[in-house]
Amino acid sequence: MQRSRDGPAEAPMLQLDHRLLRTLLLALAILAVCCGRAVAGSRVVVVTAERSGAHEETLVALRTALAPDVPEGDMEVLGLRELDRETLADARIVVTIGTQAAKAVGARMPAVPVLYTLIPRDAFDLIQYGPHVDRYSAIFLDQPVHRQIALLNIALPHKPNLALLASPASNDLARRLASVAREQQLPATIEKISTADEIYPALERLLAEPAVLLALPDSTLFNSYTIQNVLLTSYRHRAPLVGFSPAYVRAGALLALYSTPAQIARQAADAVRRVLAGGGLPPPQSPREFEVATNPNVARSLSIGLDSAERIAARLRQREGRPEVKP
Secondary structure: OOOOOOHHHHHHHHHHHHHHHHHHHHHHHHHHHHHHHHHHHOOEEEEEOOOOHHHHHHHHHHHHHHOOOOOHHHEEEEOHHHOOHHHHHOOOEEEEEOHHHHHHHHHHOOOOOEEEEEEOHHHHHHOOOOOOHHHEEEEEOOOOHHHHHHHHHHHOOOOOOEEEEEOOOOHHHHHHHHHHHHHOOOOEEEEEOOOHHHHHHHHHHHOOOOOEEEOOOOOOOOOOOOHHHHHHHHHHOOOOEEEOOHHHHHHOOOEEEEOOHHHHHHHHHHHHHHHHOOOOOOOOEOOOOOEEEEOHHHHHHOOOOOOOHHHHHHHHHHHHOOOOOOO
16 A cells, blocks of 8 residues: 555644644633733722712822823722622722722722722721721821811911810811810810700800811711801801811801812822732821812901911921922
């Protein structure tokens, strides 16, 4: 029987081709798995209870700040109804916006880094955590205590007393503020209440002597239902109100110290980039950047000599050795 001339040469070639193909397919499969993990692992999950106001502004500013480093498809935004443990576990980092979102995520104790934003320090202290506390951090809504007292010393150097209204949720913050104020020879008085019904009798006692009323980020005391009566009571006692948002100044407060959503978002973006680069979360921190708003009409009505918001903010930044950051 005559052998085919091509037979013996073709068989090794076919075997070689099959081995090469199998090797190539295996390499592609491994690459696909690795790339899939990398893409899944790079996801940033943002949780927010609201899609309006400061929450939405913070979300938009966070997207903008992270745009050069995080593709749009790698960031997912969830409402509270969309939360589940598996979705959070698939993220490289979870960012919450607001106290409600922080509580909802904290209750699920995800095993990934979590950064809370737009949350008061006292609310952060009450959130439930898992066994790895270092996986949780925050950028607080409230300004650092020393900055708030410095604001009063710069803007209102001749006011004799600091008045603080506190509920159980803000009692620790009120005590810290009073302690720092007294260290700087600024007398401070705290009125503690348990329910919203006690606000106005407490204010009458608190403002019986000349004072500056400092609003705390406590929704029991200072909210859309109480603010007008609080302002009227303080105005009647000729006690200027110092708020924690520009909305308070528009409503009739003398001045406010606050951080904008864009400023909070820039600070949050720095923390997110740090985690995506393989590092850990920074420790919980107060806002780095801040603004001051003033109400000259209220100042004139109360016969208070008040510098411009820009000059007060510049003096505060100078005291902290902090340059102004342009957006």
